[in-house]
Amino acid sequence: MRESMEFDVVIVGAGPAGLATACRLMQLAQDNDQELSVCVVEKGSEVGAHILSGAVIESRALDELFPDWKAMGAPLHTAVTKDEVYLLTSATAGKCLPNALVPKTMHNQGNYIVSLGNLCRWLAEQAEGLGVEVFPGFAAAEILYHEDGSVKGIATGDMGIGVDGEQTANYMEGMELHAKYTVFAEGCRGHLGKQLIAEFGLDTEADAQHYAIGFKELWQVPEEKHQPGLVVHGTGWPLQGGTSGGFFLYHLDNNEVVVGLIVDLNYSNPWLSPFDEFQRLKHHPVLAQHLEGGSRISYGARAITKGGFNTLPKMSFPGGLLVGCNAGTLNFSKIKGTHTAMKSGMVAAETLFDALSNSEGARAELTEYANRFADSWVYDELFRARNFGPALHKFGPILGGAFNFIDQNLFAGKLPITLHDRSADHTHLVPADQAMQIKYPKPDGKLSFDKLSSVFISNTNHEENQPCHLRLKDPELPIRDNLPTYAEPAQRYCPAGVYEVVEEGGQARFQINAQNCIHCKTCDIKDPAQNITWVVPEGGGGPNYPNM
């Protein structure tokens, strides 16, 4: 029998959604003189270690959660001063779009450029101050169910299991955390969220979810190049042939610049390497002018849930809720998900608090959450943005962009049509022999870098002696099917060099370097046969992103 602990609410994941849920719950408890026990488990070695986001954020949710956040020292230091949007037409050319031609939702006046990791560190401090137990380094590995099928809580992973599956001298059994309600806030493609969606059929009425992979690097640039508050977005080169996505470049404070590329995971060419697209993008003059003479401090990547309104699953099930990007609350038309994730958590907290106070007991499904969510501004935002992604997928960046301009600027998202995009991202790959091979330039070591030196500065570490956390349903499939048909795309879509096809005595072998994994979840999403399942490794493993 595993040891267990009881809480009123257990929250999985210390990101903006999970921490906002925790803080709001405790605020409500204090306002009503009630005692609540709330705990947050986080697989990263510390809060913020696995957080990766652009990020330009809207402070709307934070304004509601902590109206005095400025006085309280929240790390929102850089207000946006200038917005630029580019369409890159070739490796050297690009057009800066006049503001009037940019969808309104992409204007950033009043927003802040932040490190989302640092914002989460701050939110965790507030949560602890309010009495929440925050446990970084503990991964929720398993969902626990009551006999009636409702969610009972989670179990943290065992520690000290060797690569052979046997217990080592340091073995420590996982713990059961039981709760009246469990909130899953794992972020994009959470491995428990995925199980819940399947178990309770939460997505039966939704379109297939859509994802992207986002890369981000943090740079230190020379003082004279630094323009704090500048926000640059763009699309076009180097993505081509139906591959969509866009880049960002923001000037923070302290001579820091972040640069990144988002590549939609419905791309069709198996030869595409999102990592190499990002590396060559930085050589475009529009970006290079900001980075030249600077040095790269950090690197990371993370999948993004971007399907929006039409793909949003049901967010409640008996015994728990799904919040933030684990459900998919990101507003793609604004390329922002923090404020919506936080608000989804705050609405969850209000729903949970009422349910706990009315002592109707646990296990009941909080169907009320859907009503409150529908009444909140998140719903309104996501509804207005519902066509943005599908339009780009259907009509491409130019015509889709034009549609979005009309929909967003002239009709404020209320055009009475809804576009759908129902095919899952992993179904889009075409066979390798029908696709154009892409030759990527060698990294120059100044603006562009190779994968391994990049992973190195993500500070990624996993205990080596542990079972592989990237599970293959069919271990033969990569070499038997994926290699001949798609030239095994995992070698290229993985941003950390986890997957390799190596030659051994004339035989190809699929190698998984699980220690390199930066927990982006792209393999779980993009494998054409859905053969790879990402499960949590030992708690505390993974990247240690500073200031990301």
Add this chain to the structure above:
Amino acid sequence: MKILVCVKRVIDYNVKVRVKADQSDVDLTNVKMALNPFCEIAVEEAVRLKEQGKADEVVVVSIGPKAVQEQLRTALALGADRAIQIETEAAPEALNTAKLLAKVVEQEQPGLVLMGKQSIDSDNNQTGQMLAALIGAPQATFAYSLELDAEQVVVTREVDGGLKTLALKLPAVVTTDLRLNEPRYVKLPDIMKAKKKPLAVETPDGLGVALKQHQTVLKVEAPGQRQAGIRVDSVDALLDKLKNEAKVI
């Protein structure tokens, strides 16, 4: 017997250290910090001695700003009984650290002082030795194994070319090496319990120690980048390069 364990908050060993742009120090802003690995081994050893019934109290002490309480709480979660923080702005240099710890030893009168052989940030390997000298206690550094009884501690040390075993009269100072033990994982309930264990805050003034500055950091630099190697075709080419380019033969 009471065991005093001295611990330090350092940059986490997984973090790739980066020098600040002005070369004044290593950049620690929002970087993951952790209990120094050698100190963690010292805490583990003390807790094991307590579990074996050879000690009845484990006290941990750390020096630095309020943030060091995080590492003290980790030590408490690992099994220490109570903690002392000596509040200073930054981690003081080795001699000041040893002087402060000497005062704590005077107050606490432990039978054994356990500490890491060095911290992975400054890599000085000085504090244990200085402390032993200041309190006039015998010392065994780089402990590989340790046997404690009421009168003495027998320590096997890692030395160049082998192992050396010493018997020390108590009270004694022992610094730990990497192979002494493998620290346990912290359990969730123990983290919650650790929050309720006593943690006292002292100041250098309160302990009657005046901190003196003996060293000044002039500059911190990242090591130079290593050039990629090249492949030569023949032994002659190699000899030529060694003689004329590298000028080493």
